[in-house]
Amino acid sequence: DSIVAISLVNHARREGLSISPREVFQLRTAEALARAEAGREVAAVDTDDIAFGAVAGTPILARISEAGDEITRFHQSVLVQTPLEFDEQCAREALSAVVERHDALRARLVRGKRWTLSVPHWDPSSAPDVLRVVEVEGRMDQLLSERLDGETEAALDRLDPDAGVMLQAVLFRAASGPGRLLLIGHHLVVDGVSWRIILEDLAQAGTALISGAEPALAPVGTSLRRWSALLEERAHTGSFDAELPFWKAVTSTPEQMLGSRPLDPAVDLAGQAETLTVALSPEFTRPLLSAVPAAFSGSVNDVLLTAFAVAASRWRAGRRAEAVPGPVLLDLEGHGREEDLVRTPGGPAVDLSRTVGWFTTVYPVAIDPGGADGDEALASALKAVKEQLRSIPGAG
Structure with a gap:
């Protein structure tokens, strides 16, 4: 799991190790990671990394701006349990420490021809009030069932990305x-990795404050602003030009409909999508997570995407007689924290393991399982899909 790997790297780097998420997947054992670490040159500190100021538009920011959707309430949320001693003052100070440490949480959206962000200096006197306190009388679970939805809606109304109000509590x-x-x-x-960082820092700050100490949060490696600048610099110098034929080939792949009509971007919105959750028994889950990927030197993603591609092909064939075997087109998401994309030999360190921001990548893929008509052909389909996924440049 890539997000767990990033968390592992975060803790390792706190102890002075310089392993990367990619090395975790490639080397796989503590011994191999230790051997790679031995004798490694320490990367230079990036003296050009200044966290505040204009943040260049990232690919995911460009994608959301081009969609033209209303994004004022576009959010992620978590609900966590807090100790009795975590009172209003403690919460305010802990949240303040987290917002001070992580510059993206005080960024402001700048809407132009190309959307960007702007990060101000930390100034607690002008920081927006992000906390609301609700005193609970009676049972907590009953109050949450009655008021959680309403408080969530009210908090969403207080978000204002154009004014730099990116967080509510x-x-x-x-x-x-x-x-x-x-x-x-x-x-x-914020993204999935960001929440792990935020919650860990919030817990650390809260624990310190409860004990009467000042929060001392670990420093951030590479800032969001520096990362976006490095990525933009690589793009402008042609570092990704060689990938263009691959992406053009993917996007020009003929697409066969899954439903009875083509998707209409004016009607078929994300809010209308439905989700089906299926729970597998241990007898299926165990080989899915371990034995099957290991047998093919692949990953769980390889297995799941092969199953999806085969199922989609069979679905199309069953619904329309004119359907022919072919690739399935879909978008994949990645965590996007690909440090190697901007790291250069002898260059400064690039460390996103403690950086809060929206780094997610979304990229098109064309998966062709071949003519997997029977179960005996599934092994060939898995091998084919695995190789197709490995051919994607730069992890998307």
Whole structure:
């Protein structure tokens, strides 16, 4: 799991190790990682990394701006349990420490021909109030069932990316027993990895404050602003030009409909999508997560995407007699924290393991499982799909 690998790298780098998420997947054992670390030259500190100022538009920011959708309430949220001692003052100071440390949380959206972000200096006197406190009388679970949805909607109304209000928090404070903290972050500045960083720092800051100490959060490696500048520099110098034929070939692949009509971008919106969740028994889950990927020197993603491509092909064939075997077109998401994309030999260190921001990549793929008509052909389909996924440049 790539997000777990990033978390592992984060902790390793705190101890002075310089392993990368890519090395975790390639080397796979602690011994191999230790051998790679031995004798490695220490990367120079990036003296050009200044976290505040204009942040160049990233690919994911360009994608969301081109969609033309209303994004004021575009968010991710988490609800966590808090100890009794985590009162309003503690919450405010802990949140302040986190926002001070992570510059993306105080960024402002700048809408122009190309959307960008602007990060101001940290100034607690002008920082927006991000916390609302709800005193709980009675049972916490009952209050949450009655008021959580309403408090969430109200918090979303307080988000204002154009004014730099990217974070909102609601503390449900119990008279006795643990409370709950609802955190809502605008998706322009947070992703799945960001939440792990934010929650870990918030817990550390809260624990310090409860014990009477000042929060001392670990420093951030490469800032969001520096990362976006390095990525833009690589793009402008033609570093990704060689990938263009690959992406043109993918996007020109003839697409066969899955449904009864083509998708209409004016009607078929993300909000209308439905989700089906299927729980597998341990007898299927165990080989899916371990034995099958290992047998093909692949990953769980290879297995799942092969199953999807085969199922989609069979679905099309069953619905339309004129359907012919062919690739399935879809978008894949990645964590996007590909440090090697901008790292250069002898250049400064690039470390995104503690950087908060929206780094997600979304990229098109054409997966062709071949004519997997019977179960005996699934092994060949898995091999084919695995190689197709490996051919994607730069992890998308």
